[in-house]
Amino acid sequence: MVLTFLGTRGEIEARSRRHRRHSSLLLTYLDRKVMIDCGEDWAGQLEDIGAHAIVITHAHPDHAWGLREGSPCPVYATREAWDAMNDYPIDERETVSRREPLHIEGMTFEAFGVEHSTRAPAVGYRIRAGEVDIFYVPDVVYIEGRGEALRGTELYVGDGVTMSRSMVRKRGERLIGHTPVRTQLTWCQKEGIPEAVFTHCGSGVVKGDERVLGAQVRSWARERGVEARIAYDGLEMVLR
Ligand SMILES: [Zn+2]
Ligand SMILES: [Zn+2]
Incomplete structure (x- = not known):
């Protein structure tokens, strides 16, 4: 499986x-391509x-x-995402249900519910291609069924909005926002994931000194027996 971080x-x-x-x-994977997420910057591309x-x-x-x-x-x-995208002129719509693996272009995608937003309920995906499993969750406070979601994966692709400062808030009974990179590295340690990459970067990363931040991430990772880095547009990784 080849991963290309488009953005x-x-x-x-x-x-x-x-x-x-x-x-x-x-x-x-085997010449078939699946794009995960398509924000406003990708219109027309x-x-x-x-x-x-x-x-x-x-x-x-x-x-x-x-x-x-x-x-x-x-x-x-998901059904909730389709409700929000109801008026988009998309002909071929498929509905994703949490914890029901789906075969898409030769890969298997299993959605896990994620706390992040009450208005836009989110999921993360465990993806399998051949013998390789990864987990992708660009926005996350908390992964429901985290053990089953992460255990046995080779790579965790996580939320890079905040390094160590918590951006989690309470809205009613729910938690919204973003869990720090440092805490996500502890999840990787607990579930035995050897490697992590952080995408969905916040202004701390985008406006900051990435050599310093990258060293910080590597050091937190090393303390936890994980290898980690911050992704950038165009980064390619090959997993086999
Ligand atoms: Zn986001
Ligand atoms: Zn979001």
């Missing part, structure tokens, strides 16, 4: 050469990307608004 920018004003466009991951399917984590602007003019391929999203 690595979160829902912020700032952008840089390394983090120019909204977070999106292109997975290629979809023909060039040439994905065979697009999978959405949630309907926030930085994850779904690139589809407001339609899609050249089938789109997979």
Whole structure:
């Protein structure tokens, strides 16, 4: 499986050469391509990307608004995300249900519920291609069934909005916002994941000194027996 980080920018004003466009991951397996998330920055770019399917984590602007003019391929999203994308001119709509694995272009996608937003309920995906499993969750406070979601995966792709400062808030009974990178590395340690990459970068990363931040992430990771780095637009990884 080849991972191409098309974009690595979160829902912020700032952008840089390394983090120019909204977070999106292109997975290629046996010549078939699946794009995960399609934020506003990707409007008008979809023909060039040439994905065979697009999978959405949630309907926030930085994850779904690139589809407001339609899609050249089938789109997979949860019922809640489809409610929000109801008026998008998309012909081929597929519904994703939590914890029901779906075969998409030769890969298997299983959605796990994620606390992040009450208005735009989110999921993360455990994805299997051949013998390789990864987990992708660009916006996260908490993963429901975290052990089952993460155990046995080779790579965790997580939420890079905040490094160590908590951005979790309470709304009624629910938690919203973003869990720090440092805490997500502890999840990786607990579930025995050897490698982590952080995407969906916040302004701390996009406007900050990435050499310093990258060293910080590597050091937190090392303390936990994990290898980790911050993704950038265009980063490619091959897992086999
Ligand atoms: Zn986001
Ligand atoms: Zn979001």
